[in-house]
Each structure stands twice: as C-alpha cells, then as structure tokens.
Amino acid sequence: MANYKDGVIRDGSSIGLGNALGNLKNGIIRNGSSPGLGSALGNVKDGVIRTGSSVGLGSAIGNVKAGVVRDGSSAGLGKIVGKVSDFTIKGIERERDDEIVAVYHFLIKKFL
Template structure:
C-alpha cells in the first residue's frame, strides 16, 4: 500500500510511513525522497500528463478530464483507462486529479 504526506509518496501502510518512492512539487514528479529532489520522471499541466521535466514539456502520454483518465494527447481525447478514483493514493485524495494519476503512473505502476 502506498501513501502520501507533504509531497512525498511512500510505500508504507499508514500515512507518512515507509520508504520514499518519490515526490511531487510544482507539477513535476521526481524519484527523490524530499519535495523537489531527484530526477524528473514526468509532469502535469492543465490535465495533461507528460514525460518531460518541466510542466507542459515533453510528449503527452495521457489526460484527465472530469474525473476520467484517457490515453489521448489532447484533453478529453483517447481511450478511457479508468476513473481518478481507481488510481488514488492514501492521503492524496485532496490533490489535483492530474497529479494523482501521474504520481500513480510514474511511481507505482505504468499504465498509460
């Protein structure tokens, strides 16, 4: 089970516990153990999930619109993968939908 606290995603069962898997800060998902540290794995901006190192850069790999996750390269297009609730990490429920999905994709299991 994974959890989220203060920008860091961990592999423990309770919030704030476990080994750090990565972090999210300013729309960029990284593999470091504190917010803003580590190598950039991907980013989010305006519902688009990309594989670049800064928000809005890189090729689009998916998108989130109205709680639905799709594989298209423009917002609302592509094959439906699921709902945001399918990819929610414990403690991250109040974060942006695109960040929730991107963190799951880049740090837990690649599905896009």
C-alpha cells in the same frame, strides 16, 4: 500500498510511513525523497500527463478530465483507461486529479 504526505509518496500502509518512492512538487514528479529533489520522471499541466522534466514539456502520455483518465494527448480525448478513483493512493485525495494519476503512473505502476 502507497501513501502520500507533505509531497512525498511512500510505500507504507500508514500515512507518512515507509520508504520514499518519489515526490510531487509544482506539477513535477521526481524520484527523490524530499519535495523538489531527484530526477524528474514526468509532469502535468492542464490535465495532460507528460514525460518531460519541465511543466508542459515532453511527450503526452495521457490526460484527465472530469474524473476520467484517457490515453490521448489532449484533455478529454483518447480511449478511457479508468477513473481517477482507480489510481488514488491514501493521503493524496486533496491534490489535483491529473497529479494523482501522474503520481500513480510514474511511481506506483505504469499504465499509460
């Protein structure tokens, strides 16, 4: 199971332990072991999850609105994929819903 602490996502079962899978900083998900470092894998803005390296740029792959995850390119549109709670890892609960889902997609398991 994965966990989240101080912007870093790890593969351990306890918060803060395990090998770094990537990080989240300012809406950008990267594959580095420190916040802000590494290659950008994707980003989020206004509930839309994208593949680009800058916030708001890149191909839209999904969105989150009102706790519901969809595969559309605009917030609230598209086929329902699940709920945010389905993609939440330990320790990340206080982050924005779109960031929670994007971290899961880019670093744990691609589902969009």
